[in-house]
Amino acid sequence: MKFTQVFIPTLKEAPKDAETVSHKLLFRAGLIRKLSSGIYSYLPLGLRSIQKISAIIRQGMSRWGAQEVLMPLVIQKELWEESGRWQAYGKELLRFQDRHEKWFTIGPTHEEVIVDIVRNEAKSYRQLPLNLYQIAPKFRDEIRPRFGLMRGREFIMKDGYSFDMDEEHANKTYGQMYDAYSWIFRQCGLNFRAVEADTGTIGGKFSHEFMVLANTGEEAIVSCDACGYAANVEKAEIGYRQSAADGGGTSKPQKVPTPGRYSVEDVSAFLHVAPKGIIKTMIVKAGNEFVAALVRGDRELNLLKLKSVLGADDIGLASDAECPGLTGAHVGSIGPVGLKLKIIADTELRYIRDAVTGANEDDFHYTGVTPGSDFVPAMFADIRNAVRGDACPRCSKPMGITRGIEVGHIFKLGTKYSVRMHAEFLAEDGKSRPFVMGCYGIGVGRTLAAAIEQNNDNDGIIFPLTISPYEVALVAINMKDSVIADAAGAIYDTMLDRGLDVIYDDRDISPGMKLKDADLIGFPIRVVIGSRFKKEDLMEIKIRKTGEVVTSTRQDLFEKLSAIRRGLLL
């Protein structure tokens, strides 16, 4: 395309509400525009990039056995009632009525629709496996839409769903989708990690989030460089290198006044004890039961881990008003000694001696408390968030923490939806069985934003070759100079003949503005036809990522371009 024929409204300044680099650059480079909160249009360059990402996704999905479909956006309430999600989904589900006052939603995800299709059509195990996906807009009324395409309300998603006859086949499909996703994000030129994520009630290692590594990511990832283990901090297991010998404490619990000191920080300063010498006690309501959860003063309780340890359906901290009746004290003075509740202590507390704890009396703490002798937990379990330096659960080497953006999520659903929605098939033994399902999502717009978040500099975007709106920008430095303009036009035609993905900047504006725009939009390869072309028949090829400049004659141009292109694909 010629620049003069494409709608590319670049801007010097980003809009005020743009906080992240990708949000700012998507606007400034003219890829998107905002309609209303969390709702965006893709302009030609943005759409081109989205189409390239989508093409890579389609290639990956088809190679690993999935087929594309397109489902309706608008879904009737009755179907969502079958799955129980009309009530359960909450305010993210946009609900509205048609002229007959029937309720509908714009799908935030499509399990219900796909289950309805498959239960009506696939009646026998012979028709399985089925793995169907679409690439389409979704609507989720996010409470805080932000960061542009990263967390929108209307956004483009690839959502896929698989149907298998049993666990074994479903696990195999899951593995195929894992491979497909790894391939897709590699093809997109992204530095990413597949991390183990929370599986809720399903259990097992059948939920992975694909995270693009970027300092600005919303998610914290715990990872081990030694063995490759990686997990979302919500889920990361912690290994233990036993740091202290088992054995009793050296002192008896002593009650000491701690007036007005309710936080770990304040108690630590007041009693001159490091936070790691304090045991934090939290009263938690799990289902209908109250339990006490203990972690070291410098650690954070992980409610998701505790929930799965207890096998509870829901979990939350007890309110401050509930605590005195259960423990004798308010939050901030509660402790495990003499407590009548079931106690779950974090594994790390096996090794703590002579610690400080609340005394179950407002404004008092105990010193000299040792688990095992001064109180006995019902169990020790891994119930805290991992931190930098914790031992890897696989190889015991210290783990690091990095930040990431979740661009994809694969999840084994099991029979949750097929049971609720009566989606069954006739198995080989003649019995009716529910389908074993999996679901697989990719945020297409979020992938574009994440790619920019990971690849940019002060001048603008640095697009990975495969997802750049155009691979090559051809810039004629002075359109008024007919020698340059004619040569550039001819080279552009040859580039098109040879199938290059090129945009030709034929605008009659200053060279500075052209080069600035090319850097801002982040085309991976830039070919400049300027003064040296007239004198020496030389053009300059610049690689956006490295800043490297190569000169070339017209004759060598295509050979050099393909070598550079190959280099960028490695």
Ligand code: ATP
């Ligand atoms: P998050 O925790 O970020 O809200 P999610 O767990 O709700 O994500 P899924 O339901 O698994 O997301 O959706 C699949 C993919 O869709 C996500 O991995 C993400 O890339 C993308 N996605 C989800 N919500 C949004 C959104 N509001 N805007 C853009 N992309 C989104």
Ligand code: MG
């Ligand atoms: Mg969400």
